[in-house]
Amino acid sequence: MRDFLKRLPKAELHLHIEGSLEPELMFALARRNGVTLPYDSVEAVRSAYEFDDLTSFLELYYQGMSVLRTAEDFHDLAMDYFRRAHGEGVVHVEMHFDPQAHLARGIELDAVMEGLSLARREAERELGMSTALIMAFLRDRPAEEAMKVLESAAPYWEMLDAVGLDSAERGHPPSKFIEVFQRARMLGIPRVAHAGEEGPPEYIREALDLLDVCRIDHGVRCLENPELVARLRDEGVVLTVCPLSNVRLKVVERMTDHPLPQLLGAGLRLTLNSDDPAYFGGGMLDNFLACHEAFGWSRETFIQLAGTAIESAFLSDKRRLELHRQLADCA
Numbered sequence: 001m002r003d004f005l006k007r008l009p010k011a012e013l014h015l016h017i018e019g020s021l022e023p024e025l026m027f028a029l030a031r032r033n034g035v036t037l038p039y040d041s042v043e044a045v046r047s048a049y050e051f052d053d054l055t056s057f058l059e060l061y062y063q064g065m066s067v068l069r070t071a072e073d074f075h076d077l078a079m080d081y082f083r084r085a086h087g088e089g090v091v092h093v094e095m096h097f098d099p100q101a102h103l104a105r106g107i108e109l110d111a112v113m114e115g116l117s118l119a120r121r122e123a124e125r126e127l128g129m130s131t132a133l134i135m136a137f138l139r140d141r142p143a144e145e146a147m148k149v150l151e152s153a154a155p156y157w158e159m160l161d162a163v164g165l166d167s168a169e170r171g172h173p174p175s176k177f178i179e180v181f182q183r184a185r186m187l188g189i190p191r192v193a194h195a196g197e198e199g200p201p202e203y204i205r206e207a208l209d210l211l212d213v214c215r216i217d218h219g220v221r222c223l224e225n226p227e228l229v230a231r232l233r234d235e236g237v238v239l240t241v242c243p244l245s246n247v248r249l250k251v252v253e254r255m256t257d258h259p260l261p262q263l264l265g266a267g268l269r270l271t272l273n274s275d276d277p278a279y280f281g282g283g284m285l286d287n288f289l290a291c292h293e294a295f296g297w298s299r300e301t302f303i304q305l306a307g308t309a310i311e312s313a314f315l316s317d318k319r320r321l322e323l324h325r326q327l328a329d330c331a
Ligand SMILES: Nc1ncnc2[nH]cnc12
Pocket: 016, 019, 054, 061, 166, 167, 168, 194, 197, 245, 275, 276
């Protein structure tokens, strides 16, 4: 099964590029930029990665990214991830990035965009991978700040495949960002949002009705509301589920408790993703393998999930067709 899951052409729709920062690169960049880390070894960093919930993770996640300062750093971060993902049979990556987390540290959007853009071109040229870019707003910061970031990103609007909504969910409903998402819609930029990871099913409904999103990131708590599940199924809304992330952030206690089988059984369209692979102990292949181990899923189920990811990715018609063909060859 491992060989099959590795060969399977996997499109990853939910990845935070800052969450792909492995401790080794964190130390290398800290050295390069003269940043002092509160750890004395790579092992110490890894052993600090014990989380009680989303908030306790986000603290280390924002601290870790303090080593990212120049365009070169963002390039190296993304290329490091693309190479690793390529080695696991990932053919397409859609990466969220958090401009506000960098602006707050005095790092300009130009540095982030220059570095990520360079890496995207390199990944396409050298690895044959396609990529997409999702500019995420931090929901625990003011909506006015998100609006300013969206406006200041004008030179880059054309390069954005979507805008997203992430960070601490509880107490920060999608309704807070109606104007920002309306503006993105006016600009013709597609929208996605994290909802129903730690937050209630109502946040999923708000993301659909008030932010007009085309996908829900996580969404696992929809199961608490049968009417919402029926709606998600009827409207064919895709949930980008991140199983190992949910275990590490204690959304569920263990993999065998994960509601993926119920979500699939309810007829929902799902994809498997890694979220923050450097922090949650596994990339795409590990997430697929964990599902195989926990649920005993067959090849057909994984082909279905990989197919949904290709169908709902931000891709050109030509590339989508190419990936569907690769999937058919693999089956
Ligand atoms: N799992 C997650 N949920 C919300 N915001 C995030 N930012 C990085 N990872 C996240």
